[in-house]
Amino acid sequence: MISLLGQIFRTGILTEPHPDTGDGPRREIDRLHDDILNILGRALTIRQVDAGSCNGCELEIHALNNPYYNLEGRGIKFVASPRHADMLLVTGPVTKNMENALRIAYDCTPDPKLVVAVGDCGCGCGEVGAMFGESYASCGAVDNVVGVDLRIAGCPPTPLALMQGILAAIRSRST
Amino acid sequence: MFLCDDFPIEFARQPGLGAPVWRGRAASGEDLKDFAATVHLQGGRLAALWGSDERQRHGGPSTGAVAGFRLHCVFGVSQGHACVSLDLPGDDPATLVYPDLSAIFPAANRMQRATRDMVGIASDGPDQRPWLRHGAWPADWYPLRHDAVHVFGMGVGFPNLPSDYDFVQVGGEGAHEIPVGPIHAGIIEPGHFRFSVVGERVLRLEQRLGYQHKGVEKRFIGMDIGRGAKLVGRISGDSTCAYAWAYADAVEAACGVEPPRRALLLRALMLERERVANHLGDLGALGNDAAFAFGLTQFLRLKEDWLRLNAEAFGHRFMMDRIVPGGVAGDIGAPALAAIVEQCGVIAGEVKKLRTLYDEHAGLQDRFLTTGIIDTALVRELSLSGMAARASGMILDGRAHRHEYTPPSPWTTLGVRPITDERGDVAARVAVRFGEIAESLRLLCVLAVGLPTGETRVETAPVAGAAGLGVVEGWRGEVLVGVQFDSEGKLARVHPHDPSWQAWPALEHAVMNDIVPDFPLINKSFNLSYSGVDL
Numbered sequence: 001m002i003s004l005l006g007q008i009f010r011t012g013i014l015t016e017p018h019p020d021t022g023d024g025p026r027r028e029i030d031r032l033h034d035d036i037l038n039i040l041g042r043a044l045t046i047r048q049v050d051a052g053s054c055n056g057c058e059l060e061i062h063a064l065n066n067p068y069y070n071l072e073g074r075g076i077k078f079v080a081s082p083r084h085a086d087m088l089l090v091t092g093p094v095t096k097n098m099e100n101a102l103r104i105a106y107d108c109t110p111d112p113k114l115v116v117a118v119g120d121c122g123c124g125c126g127e128v129g130a131m132f133g134e135s136y137a138s139c140g141a142v143d144n145v146v147g148v149d150l151r152i153a154g155c156p157p158t159p160l161a162l163m164q165g166i167l168a169a170i171r172s173r174s175t
Numbered sequence: 176m177f178l179c180d181d182f183p184i185e186f187a188r189q190p191g192l193g194a195p196v197w198r199g200r201a202a203s204g205e206d207l208k209d210f211a212a213t214v215h216l217q218g219g220r221l222a223a224l225w226g227s228d229e230r231q232r233h234g235g236p237s238t239g240a241v242a243g244f245r246l247h248c249v250f251g252v253s254q255g256h257a258c259v260s261l262d263l264p265g266d267d268p269a270t271l272v273y274p275d276l277s278a279i280f281p282a283a284n285r286m287q288r289a290t291r292d293m294v295g296i297a298s299d300g301p302d303q304r305p306w307l308r309h310g311a312w313p314a315d316w317y318p319l320r321h322d323a324v325h326v327f328g329m330g331v332g333f334p335n336l337p338s339d340y341d342f343v344q345v346g347g348e349g350a351h352e353i354p355v356g357p358i359h360a361g362i363i364e365p366g367h368f369r370f371s372v373v374g375e376r377v378l379r380l381e382q383r384l385g386y387q388h389k390g391v392e393k394r395f396i397g398m399d400i401g402r403g404a405k406l407v408g409r410i411s412g413d414s415t416c417a418y419a420w421a422y423a424d425a426v427e428a429a430c431g432v433e434p435p436r437r438a439l440l441l442r443a444l445m446l447e448r449e450r451v452a453n454h455l456g457d458l459g460a461l462g463n464d465a466a467f468a469f470g471l472t473q474f475l476r477l478k479e480d481w482l483r484l485n486a487e488a489f490g491h492r493f494m495m496d497r498i499v500p501g502g503v504a505g506d507i508g509a510p511a512l513a514a515i516v517e518q519c520g521v522i523a524g525e526v527k528k529l530r531t532l533y534d535e536h537a538g539l540q541d542r543f544l545t546t547g548i549i550d551t552a553l554v555r556e557l558s559l560s561g562m563a564a565r566a567s568g569m570i571l572d573g574r575a576h577r578h579e580y581t582p583p584s585p586w587t588t589l590g591v592r593p594i595t596d597e598r599g600d601v602a603a604r605v606a607v608r609f610g611e612i613a614e615s616l617r618l619l620c621v622l623a624v625g626l627p628t629g630e631t632r633v634e635t636a637p638v639a640g641a642a643g644l645g646v647v648e649g650w651r652g653e654v655l656v657g658v659q660f661d662s663e664g665k666l667a668r669v670h671p672h673d674p675s676w677q678a679w680p681a682l683e684h685a686v687m688n689d690i691v692p693d694f695p696l697i698n699k700s701f702n703l704s705y706s707g708v709d710l
């Protein structure tokens with residue numbers, strides 16, 4: 001227990017400026033956090049749906065919860081049920097075998113809901129989006145299956161890009 | 176002479192610098208089956224199985240000896256890998272049948288079913304349930320046949336019909352089923368798990384996968400080498416370096432190209448960085464699944480530092496598109512190498528501290544120990560490779576020397592120490608991951624300090640009709656990529672094989688008799704790829 005506390009103490013709070021990484025991106029993260037709180041004034045819940053990704057996008061979505069980005073610490077939480085969600089964060093391409101499951105998740109999400117497509121595959125953009133486009137097994141971009149409010153491109157998009165995208169989606173709804 | 180003097184199969188060693196592969200052709204299904212049985216007797220494994228359409232595609236001369244279909248089986252043997260093909264002439268469904276290998280190697284079951292779905296050649300075994308085909312295309316339409324012309328676009332496809340699946344039913348007093356998925360509770364890929372339980376105890380788990388099937392193999396057909404490299408790096412994002420390297424090995428073997436030494440060492444550097452990144456993330460998640468959120472926070476911060484240096488040194492957090500046929504794309508400077516060495520020191524110290532914390536935490540150990548056990552006999556039976564196999568006592572690592580096996584360059588001189596554990600439970604897989612992080616950090620320092628100067632890439636021109644197979648020891652296990660060029664030098668067939676093919680059935684065994692709440696923990700200790708097997 002003592003060593004555990006020692007480790008926590010030594011690690012400190014990483015959301016403060018850190019000499020190794022410079023405070024450029026860090027300040028950006030803080031600003032984003034504040035914006036999210038200002039706009040929402042409350043928690044946002046996200047249901048992430050992988051509708052056919054290569055799992056690369058998921059790695060970066062996971063990273064959002066590391067202490068550097070600390071999304072959950074600012075009241076943005078990933079939930080298990082679409083019925084508890086304000087936002088669907090969907091990675092793609094949407095496979096034919098997931099088309100139905102995605103539609104069900106979408107229908108289960110209460111209105112007003114936000115849908116954000118993640119990654120070049122989910123957005124159907126760029127070389128990768130074209131490579132994984134529509135086929136006998138794939139519906140292609142997320143908006144071929146459900147309505148999309150915002151797209152976050154990248155292969156995979158960085159955690160910072162994901163945060164900016166989530167923020168932009170909230171903003172689009174609040175104005 | 177290779178493996179079997181008493182077999183009518185002639186083997187020839189594949190050229191190139193990649194892992195040792197011998198290629199041979201079985202004259203009949205019986206020969207193939209006999210060979211498989213012998214491999215099994217000698218303690219070998221079934222590494223991969225797939226099919227291809229060898230009928231003329233361009234109207235030019237066919238590259239194969241016969242017009243028809245071909246079955247490809249790769250076996251892991253003591254010297255390396257034996258790739259045996261079997262020709263199935265004609266295109267009458269009645270003749271496109273080969274002997275069922277799943278009675279010898281149970282791992283063959285799903286691969287055979289997938290091969291039938293994709294190419295339309297079938298085993299003569301009893302289990303003919305579809306695997307990758309749910310209801311999105313008709314049963315008599317095979318995506319990987321050349322005449323399966325399909326306009327890539329919306330609205331012209333087949334109706335996407337709901338489909339039923341014959342799960343094995345478990346009966347008895349108090350037994351009931353828990354269906355989970357395809358969408359799971361967390362941020363994770365989709366798949367369906369059917370638990371048969373009594374109370375909390377799991378009697379049986381049956382997986383149904385294929386939800387991630389997006390037609391990757393069909394996409395490869397007709398691509399050039401460069402685009403193929405881009406696609407292969409996206410079979411399973413967490414193993415992008417392993418796939419890119421296996422593909423590069425396969426293409427280089429087919430085209431008679433040898434990448435420069437600096438490129439080989441840089442590939443190893445990237446592969447080890449990929450291994451460490453994944454182990455860091457999973458060790459954190461394992462702590463979290465045992466209600467030790469501290470572990471997740473600590474490991475995720477280390478992983479983030481690690482990925483940021485990837486971005487700085489290689490220009491991409493996961494190093495996608497950096498390993499390419501002929502060598503590597505781009506180069507690395509002295510400051511980045513110095514930063515890598517320095518970071519290895521820091522991470523080694525941090526991980527050591529965290530390991531002590533994990534080891535001494537009674538609550539964690541209580542969840543880890545004796546949970547999700549698979550033993551060595553089962554590992555052999557299921558042809559398991561990689562980290563999970565080593566955690567059940569197998570000394571099997573494509574990077575390390577072992578009796579009769581010499582690893583490919585650059586591992587030959589690095590003296591990789593395979594990390595093993597006898598216990599086969601979650602605790603063992605945790606211990607092996609800790610051990611592998613330490614070993615990879617050591618390798619990374621050796622690689623970064625000793626990196627020779629020189630070229631990083633040579634031209635790679637396709638050779639019409641040539642074929643190659645690449646094998647790379649990724650962080651999960653053995654990643655294989657088979658490549659075949661057509662008569663115009665385009666990709667005729669690329670088959671990527673993820674180690675998860677063999678490990679998913681092992682997971683089914685690992686959860687038996689444990690309780691349902693332990694499933695997430697056991698699952699995470701393997702952390703298998705869905706996309707890598709669904710393709």
Ligand code: SF4
Nearest residue numbers: 054056119120121155
């Ligand atoms: S955008 Fe890139 S990382 Fe994301 S799923 Fe597609 S290929 Fe994978």
